Amino acid sequence: xxxxxxxxxxxxxxxxxxxxxxxxxxxxxxxxxxxxxxxxxxxxxxxxxxxxxxxxxxxxxxxxxxxxxxxxxxxxxxxxxxxxxxxxxxxxxxxxxxxxxxxxxxxxxxxxxxxxxxxxxxxxxxxxxxxxxxxxxxxxxxxxxxxxxxxxxxxxxxxxxxxxxxxxxxxxxxxxxxxxxxxxxxxxxxxxxxxxxxxxxxxxxxxxxxxxxxxxxxxxxxxxxxxxxxxxxxxxxxxxxxxxxxxxxxxxxxxxxxxxxx
Amino acid sequence: xxxxxxxxxxxxxxxxxxxxxxxxxxxxxxxxxxxxxxxxxxxxxxxxxxxxxxxxxxxxxxxxxxxxxxxxxxxxxxxxxxxxxxxxxxxxxxxxxxxxxxxxxxxxxxxxxxxxxxxxxxxxxxxxxxxxxxxxxxxxxxxxxxxxxxxxxxxxxxxxxxxxxxxxxxxxxxxxxxxxxxxxxxxxxxxxxxxxxxxxxxxxxxxxxxxxxxxxxxxxxxxxxxxxxxxxxxxxxxxxxxxxxxxxxxxxxxxxxxxxxxxx
Amino acid sequence: xxxxxxxxxxxxxxxxxxxxxxxxxxxxxxxxxxxxxxxxxxxxxxxxxxxxxxxxxxxxxxxxxxxxxxxxxxxxxxxxxxxxxxxxxxxxxxxxxxxxxxxxxxxxxxxxxxxxxxxxxxxxxxxxxxxxxxxxxxxxxxxxxxxxxxxxxxxxxxxxxxxxxxxxxxxxxxxxxxxxxxxxxxxxxxxxxxxxxxxxxxxxxxxxxxxxxxxxxxxxxxxxxxxxxxxxxxxxxxxxxxxxxxxxxxxxxxxxxxxxxxxxxxxx
Ligand SMILES: Nc1ncnc2c1ncn2[C@@H]1O[C@H](COP(=O)(O)OP(=O)(O)OP(=O)(O)O)[C@@H](O)[C@H]1O
Ligand SMILES: [Mg+2]
Numbered sequence: 001x002x003x004x005x006x007x008x009x010x011x012x013x014x015x016x017x018x019x020x021x022x023x024x025x026x027x028x029x030x031x032x033x034x035x036x037x038x039x040x041x042x043x044x045x046x047x048x049x050x051x052x053x054x055x056x057x058x059x060x061x062x063x064x065x066x067x068x069x070x071x072x073x074x075x076x077x078x079x080x081x082x083x084x085x086x087x088x089x090x091x092x093x094x095x096x097x098x099x100x101x102x103x104x105x106x107x108x109x110x111x112x113x114x115x116x117x118x119x120x121x122x123x124x125x126x127x128x129x130x131x132x133x134x135x136x137x138x139x140x141x142x143x144x145x146x147x148x149x150x151x152x153x154x155x156x157x158x159x160x161x162x163x164x165x166x167x168x169x170x171x172x173x174x175x176x177x178x179x180x181x182x183x184x185x186x187x188x189x190x191x192x193x194x195x196x197x198x199x200x201x202x203x204x205x206x207x208x209x210x211x212x213x214x215x216x217x218x219x220x221x222x223x224x225x226x227x228x229x230x231x232x233x234x235x236x237x238x239x240x241x242x243x244x245x246x247x248x249x250x251x252x253x254x255x256x257x258x259x260x261x262x
Numbered sequence: 263x264x265x266x267x268x269x270x271x272x273x274x275x276x277x278x279x280x281x282x283x284x285x286x287x288x289x290x291x292x293x294x295x296x297x298x299x300x301x302x303x304x305x306x307x308x309x310x311x312x313x314x315x316x317x318x319x320x321x322x323x324x325x326x327x328x329x330x331x332x333x334x335x336x337x338x339x340x341x342x343x344x345x346x347x348x349x350x351x352x353x354x355x356x357x358x359x360x361x362x363x364x365x366x367x368x369x370x371x372x373x374x375x376x377x378x379x380x381x382x383x384x385x386x387x388x389x390x391x392x393x394x395x396x397x398x399x400x401x402x403x404x405x406x407x408x409x410x411x412x413x414x415x416x417x418x419x420x421x422x423x424x425x426x427x428x429x430x431x432x433x434x435x436x437x438x439x440x441x442x443x444x445x446x447x448x449x450x451x452x453x454x455x456x457x458x459x460x461x462x463x464x465x466x467x468x469x470x471x472x473x474x475x476x477x478x479x480x481x482x483x484x485x486x487x488x489x490x491x492x493x494x495x496x497x498x499x500x501x502x503x504x505x506x507x508x509x510x511x512x513x514x515x516x517x518x519x520x521x522x523x524x525x526x
Numbered sequence: 527x528x529x530x531x532x533x534x535x536x537x538x539x540x541x542x543x544x545x546x547x548x549x550x551x552x553x554x555x556x557x558x559x560x561x562x563x564x565x566x567x568x569x570x571x572x573x574x575x576x577x578x579x580x581x582x583x584x585x586x587x588x589x590x591x592x593x594x595x596x597x598x599x600x601x602x603x604x605x606x607x608x609x610x611x612x613x614x615x616x617x618x619x620x621x622x623x624x625x626x627x628x629x630x631x632x633x634x635x636x637x638x639x640x641x642x643x644x645x646x647x648x649x650x651x652x653x654x655x656x657x658x659x660x661x662x663x664x665x666x667x668x669x670x671x672x673x674x675x676x677x678x679x680x681x682x683x684x685x686x687x688x689x690x691x692x693x694x695x696x697x698x699x700x701x702x703x704x705x706x707x708x709x710x711x712x713x714x715x716x717x718x719x720x721x722x723x724x725x726x727x728x729x730x731x732x733x734x735x736x737x738x739x740x741x742x743x744x745x746x747x748x749x750x751x752x753x754x755x756x757x758x759x760x761x762x763x764x765x766x767x768x769x770x771x772x773x774x775x776x777x778x779x780x781x782x783x784x785x786x787x788x789x790x791x792x793x794x
Contacts, residue, residue, distance in 0.1 A: 049431055084433035094428030099446045106534075107442055111433020118438050123534045145532065167432060287609060290602035293595075294663040301659070301668070308658030335555045342552055343563055377773040381737040382747075382766065385754050389762075390572035395559045400566055469649050473740065479649060483741075486653045498650050505645050 001026050002171055002201045007047055007057035009040075009225075017043055018054060019225040030197035032212030032233065033205045035222035036244055041205045042091055044222065045175045047072070048203065049086045050079050061086075063170055084111035087169030089177045091205075093160040095148045101159050102144040105131040108167035134166040135159075137192055139185070153180040161189060165196070172196060174204035178211065190215040209235055311491075318499055319492035326481060326500045332395070333477030334504065337463035340399045344406025344463075345456045351407055352414035352448075353440060358423055372415070375408035384470050398475025402463050409462075410455050417451050418444060453519060457512040464508040468501055478504070576759070584760035588768055593749060597772070600745030603667040604731040611674025611731075612724045618675065619682030625694065626686060626708055640683075643676030648734065652741050666743025670731055678727055682720065689715040722784045729780040736769060746772075 002025040009018035046052035050071045062068035106123045135141040138158040178186040221229035221243045355368040387397035471479025485494035621636040655665035694711040739747025753762040
């Protein structure tokens with residue numbers, strides 16, 4: 001279970017980019033975070049795995065054994081241990097250039113194997129096979145031997161997703177995992193993430209309300225560093241306008257609804 | 263631009279620098295004891311001297327092979343060990359991998375090394391460890407650390423920070439981040455710089471040899487010192503072959519790696 | 527599974543194989559040279575002893591007139607060599623560049639000459655010039671000129687050949703002669719990088735001037751060598767400090783002016 005309470009972050013220039021963010025995510029929940037650009041979604045996600053230290057607030061992760069730790073407080077060593085179990089898909093995929101796709105996936109387990117083995121022997125054949133399976137799930141196994149430098153944006157994104165899956169995480173954080181994918185691949189990914197949420201909490205940032213409506217169990221909307229909505233994934237048009245602003249509405253007067261809920 | 267800009271007046275502002283430059287040249291020439299008359303006489307003498315050097319003494323050729331091999335071995339081992347050490351220094355000098363204190367200390371040490379020509383480092387080492395191969399290799403390795411440490415450090419600093427972050431996000435420790443995230447990305451630069459440095463080390467090993475680090479440079483220096491100029495010319499020819507050979511080898515390896523697609 | 531995929535175990539065997547061979551070669555060469563790379567970490571006594579003898583540095587030696595003269599000589603040799611060397615390299619570069627020299631024969635001849643200068647070891651140069659003009663800063667300077675021309679001739683040629691052709695074509699098209707094209711289309715393009723490289727050449731030459739001094743080229747390098755030879759380590763240490771400061775100062779100034787001329791990103 002993930003318990004986030006009262007995250008605040010003030011930038012050096014005095015701007016409050018996170019302002020009292022609190023929410024709870026239980027096992028079986030797939031939470032979609034919506035919000036306009038610059039709302040603080042990525043910053044929240046970075047706080048969730050300790051890449052960013054908030055000025056105040058806590059992020060408590062409780063595992064199945066009932067052991068809980070506050071990511072904002074623990075020491076670096078323990079933080080590494082916790083991070084092994086957090087799968088992260090970054091907004092900019094962040095793959096290692098010049099390493100093969102397969103290696104990039106296997107890197108997901110780095111924290112779980114001993115330093116000695118990772119430096120001298122590297123990964124085992126069994127792990128490689130598992131990594132290929134993870135790549136199969138995102139339909140990338142045909143490219144597993146190539147280097148990542150030549151991949152397209154969507155392909156890189158799917159590699160990043162395979163890495164997170166391969167990590168067999170206890171918490172999955174995904175920052176815009178489908179933003180660079182074509183509609184059918186986006187569906188493949190969402191269908192992949194959805195069942196994962198039955199065993200672990202999943203938090204994802206999306207810019208597609210129709211997708212969150214279909215696949216998420218809950219939606220949180222963030223605007224100007226504050227949570228302005230938390231609840232049912234099916235949003236009404238008025239709620240969408242509240243999140244994304246008047247422009248959304250104006251657009252709809254000229255065109256057919258772009259963000260209609262199926 | 264006005265018409266005036268094309269009048270001869272636009273050259274007026276060049277008068278002062280030109281006069282200054284000429285004065286500086288006169289002054290420095292006086293300090294050096296340089297002069298064209300001296301050069302003319304010297305050149306004639308030099309050309310007649312080069313004539314005296316011919317033909318090379320081929321009987322000395324077999325004696326040259328061993329020192330030549332030694333010079334190549336010195337350059338090789340200094341490049342290998344120096345490059346390895348340089349990687350360590352480069353990592354310690356990269357702001358995205360180490361804390362500012364270690365980084366600044368490392369950068370200071372690298373800068374200190376770079377401000378001393380290898381031959382002076384050799385002189386210091388000779389004072390400590392005596393004449394011989396050991397001092398030569400250490401001096402060349404240190405030169406390697408100074409040059410590659412700085413260049414590689416800068417290259418590492420240009421690595422995308424987010425990529426290092428993504429490795430930290432899966433719980434990797436510093437060593438793992440370096441081994442899986444940093445090393446693969448600097449290997450092409452590393453190889454190409456090491457080859458370049460090998461060429462430099464071959465040249466330097468000759469100079470250092472003359473001061474007493476062993477190898478073919480020593481043969482050359484003693485041949486000249488003992489006025490055995492035919493023998494000296496043999497050494498010169500062997501050195502030329504070595505230098506060109508090292509250059510060609512480095513080109514060859516570089517092209518080969520490029521074909522494999524490793525250098526991009 | 528596809529055939530592109532190399533299993534980690536196979537990769538590991540590969541790695542171990544390469545590593546083993548490289549390690550074997552390195553160890554073999556070390557044994558051949560009787561070189562123990564760990565000696566420098568294991569045995570600090572020589573360094574300790576040396577430091578003991580070097581400290582404290584005897585800075586009073588720096589006020590001797592001979593040292594002042596030595597610095598002036600090193601600086602002068604580097605300056606003159608940079609001036610004449612770059613000038614000669616500049617002229618020769620126009621004779622080797624394909625877009626300024628139409629005669630293939632001359633291009634090959636001068637190009638070959640530049641290559642020859644480039645591979646002649648500095649040591650050979652200085653030894654020959656010492657015999658030609660005698661010991662002293664003058665021979666050091668001449669050797670430096672040869673080195674500078676060898677090093678920068680090729681570079682200047684590349685710079686000239688990499689200039690924009692469109693500008694030259696535009697001037698040819700109004701009926702200009704080859705010399706006019708060089709003056710109005712090529713020179714303006716290359717002057718900044720030429721000046722920047724001259725500054726860089728000075729930076730390099732000051733180091734080489736110090737090194738060559740040891741072989742009889744005079745100057746501060748020779749002074750240091752002498753101090754070391756007669757075991758005046760405290761004097762030597764003071765001279766080393768002086769050399770470090772001198773080189774750092776020149777490097778920083780040269781860097782500063784080069785950034786000013788070229789802009790930050792082009793600085794090598
Ligand atoms: N390192 C930083 N330094 C300064 N400002 C930052 C930094 N990181 C984020 N910000 C600011 O914080 C705000 C929130 O950023 P965040 O990345 O969380 O946006 P987001 O909601 O993820 O937007 P998007 O949908 O475009 O990804 C933005 O206005 C951004 O400019
Ligand atoms: Mg974002």
